[in-house]
Amino acid sequence: MGFYFIQFLTGLASASSLFLIAAGMSIIFGVTRILNFAHGSLYMLGAYISYWLVTTLTPGPLGFWLAVLAAATVVGLVGIVIETGLLRRIYQAPELFQLIATFGVILIISDITRFIWGETDLVGPRAPGLDGAIEIFGHSLPEYDIAMIVLGPLVLGIIWLIFHRTRWGTLVRAATQDREMVGALGVNQAFLFTSVFFLGAFLAGLGGAAQIPKGGADLLMDLNVIAEAFVIVVIGGMGSILGAFLAAVIIGELNAFGILVFPQMTLVLMFAVMAIVLLVRPWGLLGRPEAVSRAPGEAPEPPLQRADKAVRCLFTATILLLLLVPLFSSDFILVILIDIFIFVLFAVSLHFIMGPGGLVSFGHAAYYGLGAYGTALLVHYLGTPMEFALIAAPIIAAIGALVFGWFSVRLSGVYFAMLTLAFAQITWSVVFQWNDFTYGDDGILNIWPSAWLSSKTAYYYFALILSLVCVYILRRTLFTPFGYITRAGRDSPLRADAIGINVQRQQWLAFIFAGAFAGLAGSIYVFSKGSVFPDQVAIPQSIDGLMMVLLGGVKTLTGPIVGAAAFTALTDWLSSNEVWFWRSILGAIILALVILFPQGIVGFVRDKFRPPEERG
Amino acid sequence: MSTVLIANGLKKSFGGVKAVDDVSFEVEAGHLLAMIGPNGAGKTTCFNLLNGQLKPDEGSVTLEGQQLVGLTPRQIWRLGVGRTFQITATFGSMTVLENVQMALLSHNQKNMAIRAVVSNLYVDEAMALLERVGMVEQSGRACSILAYGDLKRVELAVALGNEPRLLLMDEPTAGMAPRERIELMELTAEIVRERNISVLFTEHDMDVVFGHADEVIVLNRGQLIAKGAPDDVRNDAQVQEIYLGSGSTFAA
Numbered sequence: 001m002g003f004y005f006i007q008f009l010t011g012l013a014s015a016s017s018l019f020l021i022a023a024g025m026s027i028i029f030g031v032t033r034i035l036n037f038a039h040g041s042l043y044m045l046g047a048y049i050s051y052w053l054v055t056t057l058t059p060g061p062l063g064f065w066l067a068v069l070a071a072a073t074v075v076g077l078v079g080i081v082i083e084t085g086l087l088r089r090i091y092q093a094p095e096l097f098q099l100i101a102t103f104g105v106i107l108i109i110s111d112i113t114r115f116i117w118g119e120t121d122l123v124g125p126r127a128p129g130l131d132g133a134i135e136i137f138g139h140s141l142p143e144y145d146i147a148m149i150v151l152g153p154l155v156l157g158i159i160w161l162i163f164h165r166t167r168w169g170t171l172v173r174a175a176t177q178d179r180e181m182v183g184a185l186g187v188n189q190a191f192l193f194t195s196v197f198f199l200g201a202f203l204a205g206l207g208g209a210a211q212i213p214k215g216g217a218d219l220l221m222d223l224n225v226i227a228e229a230f231v232i233v234v235i236g237g238m239g240s241i242l243g244a245f246l247a248a249v250i251i252g253e254l255n256a257f258g259i260l261v262f263p264q265m266t267l268v269l270m271f272a273v274m275a276i277v278l279l280v281r282p283w284g285l286l287g288r289p290e291a292v293s294r295a296p297g298e299a300p301e302p303p304l305q306r307a308d309k310a311v312r313c314l315f316t317a318t319i320l321l322l323l324l325v326p327l328f329s330s331d332f333i334l335v336i337l338i339d340i341f342i343f344v345l346f347a348v349s350l351h352f353i354m355g356p357g358g359l360v361s362f363g364h365a366a367y368y369g370l371g372a373y374g375t376a377l378l379v380h381y382l383g384t385p386m387e388f389a390l391i392a393a394p395i396i397a398a399i400g401a402l403v404f405g406w407f408s409v410r411l412s413g414v415y416f417a418m419l420t421l422a423f424a425q426i427t428w429s430v431v432f433q434w435n436d437f438t439y440g441d442d443g444i445l446n447i448w449p450s451a452w453l454s455s456k457t458a459y460y461y462f463a464l465i466l467s468l469v470c471v472y473i474l475r476r477t478l479f480t481p482f483g484y485i486t487r488a489g490r491d492s493p494l495r496a497d498a499i500g501i502n503v504q505r506q507q508w509l510a511f512i513f514a515g516a517f518a519g520l521a522g523s524i525y526v527f528s529k530g531s532v533f534p535d536q537v538a539i540p541q542s543i544d545g546l547m548m549v550l551l552g553g554v555k556t557l558t559g560p561i562v563g564a565a566a567f568t569a570l571t572d573w574l575s576s577n578e579v580w581f582w583r584s585i586l587g588a589i590i591l592a593l594v595i596l597f598p599q600g601i602v603g604f605v606r607d608k609f610r611p612p613e614e615r616g
Numbered sequence: 617m618s619t620v621l622i623a624n625g626l627k628k629s630f631g632g633v634k635a636v637d638d639v640s641f642e643v644e645a646g647h648l649l650a651m652i653g654p655n656g657a658g659k660t661t662c663f664n665l666l667n668g669q670l671k672p673d674e675g676s677v678t679l680e681g682q683q684l685v686g687l688t689p690r691q692i693w694r695l696g697v698g699r700t701f702q703i704t705a706t707f708g709s710m711t712v713l714e715n716v717q718m719a720l721l722s723h724n725q726k727n728m729a730i731r732a733v734v735s736n737l738y739v740d741e742a743m744a745l746l747e748r749v750g751m752v753e754q755s756g757r758a759c760s761i762l763a764y765g766d767l768k769r770v771e772l773a774v775a776l777g778n779e780p781r782l783l784l785m786d787e788p789t790a791g792m793a794p795r796e797r798i799e800l801m802e803l804t805a806e807i808v809r810e811r812n813i814s815v816l817f818t819e820h821d822m823d824v825v826f827g828h829a830d831e832v833i834v835l836n837r838g839q840l841i842a843k844g845a846p847d848d849v850r851n852d853a854q855v856q857e858i859y860l861g862s863g864s865t866f867a868a
Contacts, residue, residue: 300708300760481721481729481737488707488718495705498667499774500693500722509728 002137007256009136013145013214015252016152020207021225022232022244023159024200030176030239031196034087034098035414038105040226042201045109046075046208047124047217048117054125054212061129072205079201083194089595091193095414096360097594100550103543104590106222111584114219121219124212131213144213151210155203156245163241172196176239177288223539227425231274234418237287246285267429271422275407278419282411300491301355301555304479311558322464326457334460335528340568341467342525347548347564348471349517354546355554356478357510358490359409362417363424364518364545366404367397369537371519373431376444376532386450390523397519398512400427405511409504421539428537443533447526463524470517475557477513486510544571551593553600562602618645620782620814626665626675635661636672637838643782648808648815650825650846653835654858659818660786662835666816667699667784668692680781698775702787704767708760712751712770715759716742719777745773749803765796772804776811783808785817789824797821801828826850834858 025039050071053059059067082105090098130147133140163169171192175182183189208221215221232251236243251270258266283289307315326334350364374396378384384392404423411419431438438444453459477483489496489503496503526532535541544567552563570589574582597604621643628636636658643649653659664670666677668689677684684692693699707715720738721727746752749769754762759770768788775783788804789797801824808815819825825832826846833843834855842852849855 300758303709303711303714303758476733477730479733479735480731481726481734483730484710484714484718484734485721485727487709491707491709492705494701495707495774496718497689498693498699498701498705499719499777500690501718501727502690506727 011253011256013148019248024203028200037102040222041109042204043208046205050209071209075205076202083197107587124216237284243286345521347560351560353514363420365541366424367515367518368522371522393523394516398516401515553603559602650829657835696781698780713755
């Protein structure tokens with residue numbers, strides 16, 4: 001009995017720090033409609049800064065809490081820099097661009113933190129005055145946990161007072177309900193948004209700073225905590241502070257007790273709860289359905305055109321060149337090119353669902369990973385021959401897409417992105433935590449192609465041809481009724497429905513179709529590397545795909561091909577040469593792309609050569 | 617003359633508000649029936665009850681004897697009810713021709729086809745429809761760059777794609793210049809006669825209503841207060857009261 005009570009209190013203590021970051025994220029989303037991916041980075045910064053303050057100043061009990069507050073304030077100021085320097089420029093951009101831009105910020109902050117504090121995990125100092133433990137029902141509980149349990153409701157109370165007793169708070173609540181109306185009433189939106197971002201960043205920083213005696217600081221905190229924060233914001237309802245608190249307690253307790261019942265499945269549990277909430281109440285427990293935006297939609301892309309002569313010649317020349325490459329280049333070049341073929345296929349399959357399908361998936365890695373793990377598990381446990389595994393992989397991925405897609409297509413916009421992300425994280429957690437079956441973090445090794453493809457050159461030609469054929473099929477499908485009708489559902493769901501098109505079913509089928517090709521890409525990848533790791537299913541893999549499509553141009557057909565090639569070559573080069581600050585460089589490229597070249601490489605080139613009338 | 621659509625005793629409440637209160641009417645084959653009434657009279661609700669967007673609390677809607685209540689907008693479309701919207705809804709990333717092809721593809725149950733390419737499918741049929749609405753010259757242009765009046769014509773061609781028995785047109789001339797309005801309604805009237813299609817439309821422009829409707833029904837506060845030939849409705853005392861006020865304030 002006592003043990004369960006202690007477990008309950010531990011859950012509450014961890015809920016507090018989750019609540020702080022989720023509350024900040026939720027407030028920011030409510031007002032600015034930006035889902036800040038970089039919120040985990042702000043949390044991490046808070047942890048590192050307070051660690052630095054506390055260890056260098058070694059303050060007393062009061063000083064400790066002042067240091068925590070100071071760290072949070074610094075993070076709040078960083079938030080202001082991010083808001084005024086970056087986000088302000090992209091409030092009108094599509095959601096996808098905003099999410100991607102904040103992902104760029106993650107990379108930069110991660111690099112800066114690494115540079116200042118180094119790679120090693122930091123063990124947090126104990127909080128002065130709260131370094132003991134107290135006895136409850138014969139079990140001991142750290143005193144600091146009590147402080148954390150108090151901190152959550154305390155902050156909740158303060159935010160509530162600010163929101164309900166000040167003019168500024170009233171404006172924040174009004175903007176959360178209808179920001180356009182608040183703008184129309186003459187409220188200084190620039191100031192409102194910046195100050196809201198300060199508060200949100202401050203809370204994230206506070207969450208990170210306050211938890212150092214328990215969790216310390218490490219470089220993986222940003223992505224680890226962001227997934228949990230997302231889940232809490234979504235469960236509680238975007239924009240609802242009380243909802244965030246409630247959801248944080250639910251998740252905190254779910255983790256505390258889940259670990260007793262299903263030690264292997266805690267992460268799955270969390271995302272499963274989120275998936276259920278999204279389906280039953282897509283706007284969260286205490287959130288409200290989003291007000292319809294009155295802003296004009298994005299300009300649609302120009303009508304599809306078959307490739308003209310110049311483009312066809314360019315492609316033929318590229319393919320010829322690729323066929324000749326093995327004659328004169330090293331294995332190293334071949335390895336990079338095989339990577340490129342795989343990611344071209346991955347990116348083109350993602351583009352199919354996010355471009356013509358209009359559904360921006362933040363979890364396309366799930367299907368790539370299902371293909372990869374499906375392949376590896378078949379070969380490892382059943383000794384399946386390569387040829388058969390390559391056929392099975394897209395089928396396994398398609399089955400995954402069939403199940404996840406059925407749920408996902410019921411939502412749209414940010415909520416669709418979140419649910420696909422949740423499903424990808426569920427897949428990742430299974431792979432990561434189910435050690436007995438998937439070998440977890442150690443990965444599955446020794447998955448090599450059949451003898452006839454054992455040389456690098458042979459596998460190079462194999463990957464090239466497979467990728468070419470699949471990309472051709474995906475591209476041609478866009479010109480068929482299936483592709484067109486899918487696009488019709490995106491262009492105008494209202495009109496599509498009025499001419500008898502079942503938009504949801506069409507999107508579902510497109511999702512499965514795209515998932516199958518992603519699965520094949522995963523399978524080709526496994527045989528090229530001889531191994532598979534949970535990274536292939538992780539969030540960065542999904543983001544990489546989005547980056548490739550954006551880099552090339554989402555409103556073009558050749559964009560994903562060019563984007564995947566450029567992105568893969570760039571990242572392979574940056575990471576293999578151990579270029580200094582390569583994450584920051586990548587982050588800066590992302591930001592430049594979003595702000596300066598939203599149309600991507602191919603979109604940019606096309607706009608240069610097309611008469612103005614045909615531009616989207 | 618045969619009856620295409622029969623609405624019988626339609627009722628729909630939102631909370632305590634009776635948006636549509638016991639409304640019954642028929643649409644005759646080959647007729648243009650205008651539904652008018654002041655703002656808030658229940659026109660849009662009534663429309664949405666017919667096209668399947670909303671389900672009535674009570675009452676029935678039959679299309680040539682087939683019950684429509686409980687069917688989705690998609691199913692109703694497949695039974696031969698075309699729609700145009702107050703604010704045009706077209707596929708912006710497609711050409712005019714492709715927009716019409718979409719309706720033809722869907723009508724012919726080709727939504728899932730992945731063998732043939734769209735550029736070879738139903739081109740002649742689509743061009744014939746565009747010919748009818750006078751949009752052949754613009755068939756290769758993107759819908760996103762068309763003038764609003766032209767978009768309305770495209771929508772009409774799209775709505776004709778399933779050889780409908782009935783067209784539901786929600787404020788077909790909203791947002792158009794006066795001359796364009798007359799042209800569009802004349803075009804609609806011609807097509808309706810030629811193909812023996814019926815039209816039910818809502819409209820605020822009384823010139824359009826009295827110039828083109830064969831019959832007019834008037835809603836006020838959810839109730840049907842008058843129906844008949846345009847001239848009879850125009851002279852109906854109750855209708856005049858709604859639109860012009862009773863004059864009692866001035867008389868006193």
